[in-house]
Amino acid sequence: MRCSSIFAMSILFATSAVAQINESSSLPEIEFSQLSQRDPNPLGEKALAIHPEQWKHAETEHFIYHFVHSYAATPVSVEAEFHYRVIAKELERDQPAGDVKSHIYIFERPEEWQQFQVFGNLEPWSGGIHSAGSLFVQRNPAYKFSNNLLGHEIVHLVLHRFYADGIPCWLNEGFAQFISKDAHASYERARGYISKPHSDAIAPQDLIPLSVLTAATRPFSDRVHIFYDESERLVRFLAATDKPAFLALLDALARHQPFESALPRSYPGKFANTASLEEKFRDYASKDFGTSLQQASNE
Ligand SMILES: [Zn+2]
Known part of the structure; x- marks a missing residue:
């Protein structure tokens, strides 16, 4: 049927994109001042205020990452771009005009993550916090492609870009x-x-x-x-x-x-x-x- 072949094609396309991303090693770090976009989300400001000296930054085509160690951010970036391509194909949509990048914050230390959690609502399914187009997660062994929890949150981020006014x-x-x-x-x-x-x-x-x-x-x-x-x-x-x-x-x-x-x-x-x-x-x-x-x- 038509939908299944479209989906298979989008997966194939995205899989080759992952192979390309995998070939480049770790995500190159960028100074905060050099990032192409800022996050207007107040939760982002709150996240970066927790031990501000520790945060590093990077960006890929559709996402901006804030993290402590690049070994935590690199697999997240691969999964994020992979899902972006699958969803854009699945929705049969081009990038929205004037598209902005989504910000992903990756916490490492449990005590800092707990400190941050008071600012937002944890999603019961994944344990991430998704707010107004930004994603906050704790680095977790579960996020190393061993299940779909991170992917699930990334789908929300991408849906938010295509349907900014919200869907049920x-x-x-x-x-x-x-x-x-x-x-x-x-x-x-x-x-x-x-x-x-x-x-x-x-x-x-x-x-x-x-x-x-x-x-x-x-x-x-x-x-x-x-x-x-x-x-x-x-x-x-x-x-x-x-x-x-x-x-x-x-x-x-x-x-x-x-x-x-x-x-x-x-x-x-x-x-x-x-x-x-x-x-x-x-x-x-x-x-x-x-x-x-x-x-x-x-x-
Ligand atoms: Zn969800």
């Missing part, structure tokens, strides 16, 4: 899981590991009604796993059903149109309303299908 929480989280899991698996394969993206099936009785899920402004703290898994499955389902319709829906929701009216306009003849989507989605959400977009769309 389920779409933001679902898209972040969907892209980062598939990208992580393909990145592992590019490095010679056997890896398949995994998406968890949800028991039908545990499903959050779509009217509730699509109206949520943050993940439900008592059902965090279900919220993320169901959001991911909903994004996979909508994208696999009709990719151009999914992109139209994304644009409508980014303009803050209600889900109930944007859905039938984006999927004419397929989903007359949320209830008809829910009927079809319930089977898909609870089916353990093994899980890549390719498999989903070939069913």
